[in-house]
Amino acid sequence: MNDSPTDPATSGATPPTPRWVKVSGAVALAVMVLFVVLHFTGSGMGPGMHGGH
Amino acid sequence: MAMSAGLRKLALTAHVSVSVGWLGSVVVFLVLAVAGLTGQDAQRAHGAYLAMEATGWYVIVPLAFASLLTGLVQSLGTPWGMLRHYWVLAKLVLTVVATFLLLLHMQVADHVADAAARTLLSGSDLDGMRVQLVFDAAAAVVVLLTTTALSIYKPRGITRYGWRVQQRRTERAAGGVKDTAAAAQA
Helix, strand or coil, rough: CCCCCCCCCCCCCCCCCCHHHHHHHHHHHHHHHHHHHHHHHCCCCHHCCCCCC | CCCCHHHHHHHHHHHHHHHHHHHHHHHHHHHHHHHHHHHHCHHHHHHHHHHHHHHHHHHHHHHHHHHHHHHHHHHCCCCCCCCHHHHHHHHHHHHHHHHHHHHHHHHHHHHHHHHHHHHHCCCCCCHHHHHHHHHHHHHHHHHHHHHHHHHCCCCCCCCCCHHHHHHHHHHHHHHHHHHHHHHHHH
């Protein structure tokens, strides 16, 4: 964080959400859904795997 | 709350040091988790899990909180702000989530280390938890590499809140110019 912000000054309408934010958000959502599905089906990482004695 | 240039450099040095240290220590944790899972020698696996517990509580957890704290200082004490730019916001969310998951992950590490301390783990003992330690550590490395890349690339994009702050500043600056011009004419 040693540089200064260089975003151009915006005027008028609110700037649109950048594409990298939308793509990253979609990927994060997909990972969370996958994690929850695996967790509840017991086929992935989670409590279902803990009883490995 | 803007910091002086010297203080900013000092805070930045602290933030980079602890954040890179966090990444490095998680890589060490990952190597130990793989060694514990795949090692044929029960004594070596025993040592690996005990080392993981100590590394986790005395190195990784303190570095995670130090990274979060120094990051907050950096964002609040510089023009970047905490909620104005998407890349800063993304780093904050990733760091908070990673720290929370780390604390959950340490419960698993404790359980495996306790079992390793009582008896020599071998074969498929606690297989699920041992695999989970590898998976969690690998995921943490990916997340921390992402936060490092965000800090370096600083992808463009201003949030609605950041935009409003910028608008207010622009208006204030324009008002200041008008006042100066009016004072000069008077």
